[in-house]
Amino acid sequence: MVSALNDMTSTAASNAQDNLMRVEAARYALLRRLAFSIRHQMVAHLQPIGMVTELLERRLRAPTPDLHQAHDSVAKINGLSKAAAHDCLDVITWMAPEPGATVPVGQAVQDCMVLLRGNFSFRGLSLRSDLPELPQPVGRSAARMLLSACLLALTDPLDGPAEVTISAQANDELATVDLRVQRTEGDGYENQLNYRALLWPDVQAMAQAEDVELAHTESTARLTFAVLD
Known part of the structure; x- marks a missing residue:
């Protein structure tokens, strides 16, 4: 025994x-x-x-x-x-997160958009969001990493121009961020990545480690974060 x-x-x-x-x-x-x-x-x-x-x-x-x-x-x-x-x-702090640091969920979305907009534009992708003011705090590292990972996992398989729309809502307990990719008209482009593509098992592993709920399809993703005190 x-x-x-x-x-x-x-x-x-x-x-x-x-x-x-x-x-x-x-x-x-x-x-x-x-x-x-x-x-x-x-x-x-x-x-x-x-x-x-x-x-x-x-x-x-x-x-x-x-x-x-x-x-x-x-x-x-x-x-x-x-x-x-x-x-x-x-x-x-993107590379060396501060333990326990939080960020308003709306600001986390903006941080990711600012960081990735230039790279996405070069790849023929556009980022759009129409967020209300969302001051609810979530884990900064978890939000930044998972939002960025979802954006890459959604767009890495694409071989043409597309628009990525980000929306979010929150209450006192949970904050939900939805991402949706829609193909747009235009010439194709060569989707050259500077490193390997991000895959959904990668995102899922990070989500589980951060206690964040992840649901996704081929063109959508939803992240649900706990609102922190």
Whole structure:
């Protein structure tokens, strides 16, 4: 009997380890897919600093520099540096989530749209949402990862232009986000991915790890998050 209990314990531990590895593999695949968009967003925050610095250098090379203008440029660089540091630290949380951090569900949707819109546009895809104000807090890491993963899993199989619509609703206990893909008219495009496609088993593994309910079809997905205090 003791041997049987030991075997059961060993099997359970092995299954738990397999599940953990499956989740970690899915998260890695997602981050590899998001890497280009994350890099682009960080560069976008830093570029204005270089532009204002170049302007300051030109002003200081003048025979009689306008110190008032130079002072304004230095003040702008200072403000832009602080804003860029804040924004870059926020972008880093996509890769290194802060335990226990929350975000309003409406903001989570906007964060994902901002991050992925450029990449989707390059692939011939458009993102659209018409969300009411949804201040209900959900887990930030879970919302960001799963919304992004669903958007990729829905669109990776496509070989032509399409529109992705995001809607959401929430009450005091649950927040539900619905995603729908609809093909649109237009020329086809070559769907070149910078890493492997995201598959629904990947998304399901992450959803189970985050205690988020996932339902999907070929063209729709629904995520149900617990509203946190």
